[in-house]
Amino acid sequence: MQKVSIKDIARISGTSVTTVSFVINGKAKEKHISESVISKIEKIVAEMAYKPNSLARGLRTGKSKIVGFLVDDISKPFFSEIARHIDEKASEHGYKIIFGSIGNDKERARDMLKIFSERQVDGYIIALPEGLENEVSSLLDSKVPMVFFDRFLPEINADFVLTDNAKATADATAHLVDNGFNNIAFITIETAQQQMLDRLEGYRNTIKRFGLKENILKIVYTDQKTTVGKIKSFLLENKDIDAVLFAANYLTMSALQLFKTKDKSLLTSKALISFDDFELLEFISPSITSIEQPIKAIAGQIFQLMLKRLDAKKNDGLQESSVIKLPASLIKRASTAAKLAKKVKLVS
Amino acid sequence: MQKVSIKDIARISGTSVTTVSFVINGKAKEKHISESVISKIEKIVAEMAYKPNSLARGLRTGKSKIVGFLVDDISKPFFSEIARHIDEKASEHGYKIIFGSIGNDKERARDMLKIFSERQVDGYIIALPEGLENEVSSLLDSKVPMVFFDRFLPEINADFVLTDNAKATADATAHLVDNGFNNIAFITIETAQQQMLDRLEGYRNTIKRFGLKENILKIVYTDQKTTVGKIKSFLLENKDIDAVLFAANYLTMSALQLFKTKDKSLLTSKALISFDDFELLEFISPSITSIEQPIKAIAGQIFQLMLKRLDAKKNDGLQESSVIKLPASLIKRASTAAKLAKKVKLVS
DNA sequence: CTGAAAGCGCTTACAG
DNA sequence: CTGAAAGCGCTTACAG
Numbered sequence: 001m002q003k004v005s006i007k008d009i010a011r012i013s014g015t016s017v018t019t020v021s022f023v024i025n026g027k028a029k030e031k032h033i034s035e036s037v038i039s040k041i042e043k044i045v046a047e048m049a050y051k052p053n054s055l056a057r058g059l060r061t062g063k064s065k066i067v068g069f070l071v072d073d074i075s076k077p078f079f080s081e082i083a084r085h086i087d088e089k090a091s092e093h094g095y096k097i098i099f100g101s102i103g104n105d106k107e108r109a110r111d112m113l114k115i116f117s118e119r120q121v122d123g124y125i126i127a128l129p130e131g132l133e134n135e136v137s138s139l140l141d142s143k144v145p146m147v148f149f150d151r152f153l154p155e156i157n158a159d160f161v162l163t164d165n166a167k168a169t170a171d172a173t174a175h176l177v178d179n180g181f182n183n184i185a186f187i188t189i190e191t192a193q194q195q196m197l198d199r200l201e202g203y204r205n206t207i208k209r210f211g212l213k214e215n216i217l218k219i220v221y222t223d224q225k226t227t228v229g230k231i232k233s234f235l236l237e238n239k240d241i242d243a244v245l246f247a248a249n250y251l252t253m254s255a256l257q258l259f260k261t262k263d264k265s266l267l268t269s270k271a272l273i274s275f276d277d278f279e280l281l282e283f284i285s286p287s288i289t290s291i292e293q294p295i296k297a298i299a300g301q302i303f304q305l306m307l308k309r310l311d312a313k314k315n316d317g318l319q320e321s322s323v324i325k326l327p328a329s330l331i332k333r334a335s336t337a338a339k340l341a342k343k344v345k346l347v348s
Numbered sequence: 349m350q351k352v353s354i355k356d357i358a359r360i361s362g363t364s365v366t367t368v369s370f371v372i373n374g375k376a377k378e379k380h381i382s383e384s385v386i387s388k389i390e391k392i393v394a395e396m397a398y399k400p401n402s403l404a405r406g407l408r409t410g411k412s413k414i415v416g417f418l419v420d421d422i423s424k425p426f427f428s429e430i431a432r433h434i435d436e437k438a439s440e441h442g443y444k445i446i447f448g449s450i451g452n453d454k455e456r457a458r459d460m461l462k463i464f465s466e467r468q469v470d471g472y473i474i475a476l477p478e479g480l481e482n483e484v485s486s487l488l489d490s491k492v493p494m495v496f497f498d499r500f501l502p503e504i505n506a507d508f509v510l511t512d513n514a515k516a517t518a519d520a521t522a523h524l525v526d527n528g529f530n531n532i533a534f535i536t537i538e539t540a541q542q543q544m545l546d547r548l549e550g551y552r553n554t555i556k557r558f559g560l561k562e563n564i565l566k567i568v569y570t571d572q573k574t575t576v577g578k579i580k581s582f583l584l585e586n587k588d589i590d591a592v593l594f595a596a597n598y599l600t601m602s603a604l605q606l607f608k609t610k611d612k613s614l615l616t617s618k619a620l621i622s623f624d625d626f627e628l629l630e631f632i633s634p635s636i637t638s639i640e641q642p643i644k645a646i647a648g649q650i651f652q653l654m655l656k657r658l659d660a661k662k663n664d665g666l667q668e669s670s671v672i673k674l675p676a677s678l679i680k681r682a683s684t685a686a687k688l689a690k691k692v693k694l695v696s
Numbered sequence: 697c698t699g700a701a702a703g704c705g706c707t708t709a710c711a712g
Numbered sequence: 713c714t715g716a717a718a719g720c721g722c723t724t725a726c727a728g
Contacts, residue, residue: 032697074431075432098414369708
């Protein structure tokens with residue numbers, strides 16, 4: 001396989017590697033290569049199915065045309081969909097992506113960054129978990145193109161692409177109010193993660209705006225079973241709640257465990273909204289309203305910013321870092337149908 | 349970034365690049381480098397955070413240590429989980445994976461194979477859709493390591509890793525019989541795909557073994573809506589069916605659309621088994637029994653075979669190609685509880 | 697309009 | 713026990 005090199009093409013076409021290189025890189029016009037030579041070379045390239053060796057090219061140019069993509073777990077739907085879209089965009093621009101899963105292992109994250117660096121990646125796209133700020137800062141100092149997404153780290157001065165979390169929960173809360181619910185609880189986890197704080201803030205601001213009462217459950221997340229218990233107790237102790245907004249999909253999942261128990265009515269009697277959309281929400285009865293993150297737009301923005309930085313290096317241009325927030329959409333389902341309508345239905 | 353090269357290490361340590369190369373590649377002992385030189389070099393390597401440039405290494409050795417992974421859509425759960433496990437295995441052995449999604453586009457598949465080849469991948473891991481046999485045969489002829497999975501193509505003489513589809517549906521059918529169901533339908537698609545034929549065969553053999561009557565619906569798949577309609581008509585026309593085995597997850601998904609309609613009882617009155625497990629099946633009421641593919645084992649086998657071929661090239665050893673079938677597991681849920689027990693429950 | 701040659705950062709046969 | 717040097721397949725400044 002892959003026997004034929006640029007030398008072969010030069011020899012067979014009776015030209016030099018220089019000329020062949022110009023032709024295959026589309027610099028023929030610019031370098032004033034004659035039409036006849038161009039077409040001769042192109043013909044031979046096609047005939048011999050010559051494909052430039054990108055390792056050699058990368059070594060010579062100092063550009064691998066590879067971008068590293070580092071996340072918790074590449075098989076999580078959110079990440080694998082982002083990955084897919086980014087890979088598509090990247091391919092269009094001659095880049096390839098190499099992936100890395102961190103798991104819950106800082107050591108592993110460090111290894112992956114090292115591997116990326118050995119592989120001479122031209123840039124990094126990272127959803128950085130807490131506690132890895134140091135590893136990343138030194139990379140950042142070295143001016144390698146980096147784009148972060150999903151998690152916001154205020155102390156890192158770099159490009160971020162995020163869902164507008166505060167607006168998402170604000171919209172969701174307003175939707176509940178609009179439909180007649182006025183005792184709206186917010187279930188989240190105890191955390192310093194900025195995106196979770198933003199979600200909380202969106203809820204609080206909206207509750208305040210409408211002059212309603214806050215009702216927040218912050219769970220110290222351990223495992224699903226414990227979480228289910230905590231949610232259940234909370235709902236039992238707060239019977240007057242008529243709507244619940246879950247701040248993350250695994251919280252919704254935990255709550256939905258109650259559907260399988262005799263306490264099902266704790267949920268079915270209330271309006272429910274989940275952060276992140278998944279199949280189950282549509283199927284369950286009543287189907288559950290959800291906040292859907294703009295995955296394709298996020299992926300698009302990530303790669304666009306990356307491309308900018310990649311090109312900026314060429315032009316040696318410095319660049320402000322930007323924090324881009326993209327709007328989520330609210331998928332309205334039966335679980336949050338207007339309260340009035342709901343009552344009528346129940347009566348009929 | 350990445351300024352320091354092997355030359356720098358040689359200069360600073362007062363040795364030659366040869367010696368440094370031996371040390372960083374663990375060949376120091378073998379090459380009888382003195383302990384003092386080894387430790388001096390190792391110290392400097394660590395201090396300067398020297399990382400070998402794998403592009404240069406790859407160019408020199410002719411091994412990129414990259415494996416290409418080509419599937420329909422990298423964001424499909426089955427594929428993204430396989431990808432994750434393979435990536436893990438690969439990283440342990442110094443390999444990285446580059447991914448490619450084919451979509452439904454042959455042209456794109458060809459592009460991806462070309463890109464992989466330009467990138468000098470050392471091997472290919474492919475879930476090949478129909479109609480791309482030719483593209484792959486020429487690669488195969490060139491003796492590049494290739495491992496196929498998920499889809500079996502009898503005309504291709506290469507390594508395959510597959511779920512044992514026939515056994516999976518045979519076991520599922522037997523489970524239904526054991527639990528007292530004796531009018532078991534099989535819903536599949538009209539196709540020549542070997543894995544679907546195997547699933548059908550597993551069902552037919554078991555039905556025959558128990559002396560029962562076959563009842564097969566083959567759907568010419570177009571879109572979900574049409575499929576739902578066909579399934580519904582089939583169930584309406586065959587009221588005596590007491591169990592249904594769905595040959596693929598999208599068929600189950602289509603059927604489950606009926607859960608949202610007044611024809612729900614067409615399903616809830618019957619034992620149901622789905623090929624492929626997904627979240628929804630556990631949640632729906634009654635929860636639905638499923639056939640779960642051994643994803644981790646599949647990924648493990650794929651990479652093991654790949655590694656064998658990768659090493660075989662070194663030793664110039666020829667190798668028989670192997671077709672490995674791995675057993676699926678049946679996740680038993682309420683939908684297939686013993687018929688007797690079910691009736692009692694309904695009465696109580 | 698075209699080519700000879702240096703050099704990217706490695707590995708490895710060869711020499712001593 | 714260690715080093716000088718060739719060469720992997722490209723790109724590109726330089727020369728003509």
